Amino acid sequence: MNIKIIAVGKIKENYSLKYINEYIKRLLPYFRISIIDIPAEQILDESLADKYKSIEADKILSHIKSNSYIITLEILGKMLSSEEFAKKINEISTSGYHELVFIIGGANGLHKKISDIANFKLSFSKMTFTHQFIKIILTEQIYRAAKINSNEPYHR
Numbered sequence: 001m002n003i004k005i006i007a008v009g010k011i012k013e014n015y016s017l018k019y020i021n022e023y024i025k026r027l028l029p030y031f032r033i034s035i036i037d038i039p040a041e042q043i044l045d046e047s048l049a050d051k052y053k054s055i056e057a058d059k060i061l062s063h064i065k066s067n068s069y070i071i072t073l074e075i076l077g078k079m080l081s082s083e084e085f086a087k088k089i090n091e092i093s094t095s096g097y098h099e100l101v102f103i104i105g106g107a108n109g110l111h112k113k114i115s116d117i118a119n120f121k122l123s124f125s126k127m128t129f130t131h132q133f134i135k136i137i138l139t140e141q142i143y144r145a146a147k148i149n150s151n152e153p154y155h156r
Contacts, residue, residue, distance in 0.1 A: 004099060004100070007106075007131050008105055010040075053108055056106060057110070069097040078120070085144075090149045
């Protein structure tokens with residue numbers, strides 16, 4: 001199964017990229033994984049925030065195939081343990097989906113049209129994190145799920 005992570009905003013810090021790239025490398029035996037960074041729209045007028053989020057949403061949608069399983073990362077999403085997350089990924093991969101897409105919003109969150117198409121809404125915490133930190137957590141948890149689903153050591 002292919003896994004795609006679509007995130008609004010670009011990571012500039014080398015230390016964050018180092019961690020993300022390490023997990024992507026570790027995931028190669030399990031999944032083909034790619035990350036697509038969508039440029040964040042600069043909001044100069046807060047009254048137009050929804051318009052700018054809509055522009056970001058259209059860019060996100062252009063990278064999603066119609067037969068993809070979509071998981072949005074949202075503060076009000078469902079929280080899962082690592083084992084539950086692994087089970088969720090296993091269920092998706094055995095349900096005929098060829099691509100699993102994770103979507104990470106930018107500083108202004110996700111537009112409703114992205115949230116509305118999600119097959120599943122996931123939350124790592126009720127706290128707000130930077131998107132680069134969430135990318136690190138997400139890639140690590142996908143790797144942990146792959147190890148759990150393969151009955152390999154790592155997750156303890």
